[in-house]
Amino acid sequence: xxxxxxxxxxxxxxxxxxxxxxxxxxxxxxxxxxxxxx
Numbered sequence: 001x002x003x004x005x006x007x008x009x010x011x012x013x014x015x016x017x018x019x020x021x022x023x024x025x026x027x028x029x030x031x032x033x034x035x036x037x038x
């Protein structure tokens with residue numbers, strides 16, 4: 001039971017970090033595309 005708790009905890013943390021990285025990269029790309037236009 002304790003192992004499952006650790007497994008889910010690290011899995012959720014990894015998914016959360018991946019979501020943050022994808023959001024940041026998306027924001028960087030959108031800024032890079034809109035900056036030259038404006």
